[in-house]
Amino acid sequence: MTAQLNPRGDVAVLVPAAGAGVRLGPGRPKALRLLAGEPLLVHAVRRLAAAPSVHTIVVAAPASEVTAVRELLAPVAPVIVVPGGAERQASVAAALAAVPDGPTIVLVHDAARALTPPELVESVAAAVRDGCAAVIPVLPVVDTIKEVGAGEVVLGTVDRSALRAVQTPQGFRRAVLTAAHAAAGDPLTDDAGLVEKQGVPVSCVPGSEYALKITRPFDLALAEHLLTAAG
Numbered sequence: 001m002t003a004q005l006n007p008r009g010d011v012a013v014l015v016p017a018a019g020a021g022v023r024l025g026p027g028r029p030k031a032l033r034l035l036a037g038e039p040l041l042v043h044a045v046r047r048l049a050a051a052p053s054v055h056t057i058v059v060a061a062p063a064s065e066v067t068a069v070r071e072l073l074a075p076v077a078p079v080i081v082v083p084g085g086a087e088r089q090a091s092v093a094a095a096l097a098a099v100p101d102g103p104t105i106v107l108v109h110d111a112a113r114a115l116t117p118p119e120l121v122e123s124v125a126a127a128v129r130d131g132c133a134a135v136i137p138v139l140p141v142v143d144t145i146k147e148v149g150a151g152e153v154v155l156g157t158v159d160r161s162a163l164r165a166v167q168t169p170q171g172f173r174r175a176v177l178t179a180a181h182a183a184a185g186d187p188l189t190d191d192a193g194l195v196e197k198q199g200v201p202v203s204c205v206p207g208s209e210y211a212l213k214i215t216r217p218f219d220l221a222l223a224e225h226l227l228t229a230a231g
């Protein structure tokens with residue numbers, strides 16, 4: 001089977017899915033944990049494949065699970081599966097190296113954000129298509145933020161008006177992301193951070209509550225509830 005979704009699409013999506021999920025607690029690698037009876041990765045890939053702009057999906061799987069992930073995703077969508085690395089950044093770099101010629105826009109999307117709607121994928125891709133070099137979906141910070149010092153003593157209250165909580169998919173002109181990874185040093189937590197280090201402007205679009213990152217057991221319970229409520 002060809003690994004193309006929409007041959008006329010201009011977007012490749014990289015899906016880092018090689019993390020252990022330590023904060024979720026003991027068990028299989030997080031992307032393979034079940035949400036409503038299906039692995040998180042299946043939920044994530046199904047939604048990515050439903051976005052009309054997507055030409056190619058490359059998944060970075062836990063190295064010991066590459067064959068199992070290929071078999072798992074075969075009925076869901078045509079995908080390329082590569083072994084991930086020890087850090088998220090290495091997993092993204094491995095997936096980026098496997099993108100075929102064609103797509104001019106590359107999105108990076110956590111498998112852990114399993115309920116991200118296809119509409120968010122399209123809105124990030126559209127912002128890149130419209131001229132942004134790099135685009136991140138964001139939400140306002142809803143809690144008061146304190147800076148604390150030794151002994152958890154409060155040093156001050158941070159002005160949150162300029163703070164944003166960052167989600168994925170993060171979108172890039174392909175050459176911009178490739179150059180940022182080629183120049184990467186110590187691992188950063190997201191790809192926009194690498195691009196920022198290159199002096200490239202990063203633009204924001206509105207994120208989605210459904211793009212929550214399933215990190216802790218509460219997040220998994222919340223995602224189960226959201227799926228059930230959606231019918």
Ligand SMILES: Nc1ccn([C@@H]2O[C@H](COP(=O)(O)OP(=O)(O)OP(=O)(O)O)[C@@H](O)[C@H]2O)c(=O)n1
Nearest residue numbers: 016017018019020021022023086087091111112
């Ligand atoms: N070496 C790694 C680490 C993380 N990821 C992926 O990056 C995404 C965001 O990472 P996070 O949600 O923090 O996942 P984990 O690293 O698995 O979480 P934890 O820190 O709790 O172990 C996830 O889809 C995860 O699978 C990856 O591909 N390769």
Ligand SMILES: C[C@](O)(CO)[C@H](O)COP(=O)(O)O
Nearest residue numbers: 110166167168189190191213
């Ligand atoms: C990429 C990311 O999901 C954006 O919020 C996040 O930075 C991943 O970081 P984590 O430290 O692995 O949760």
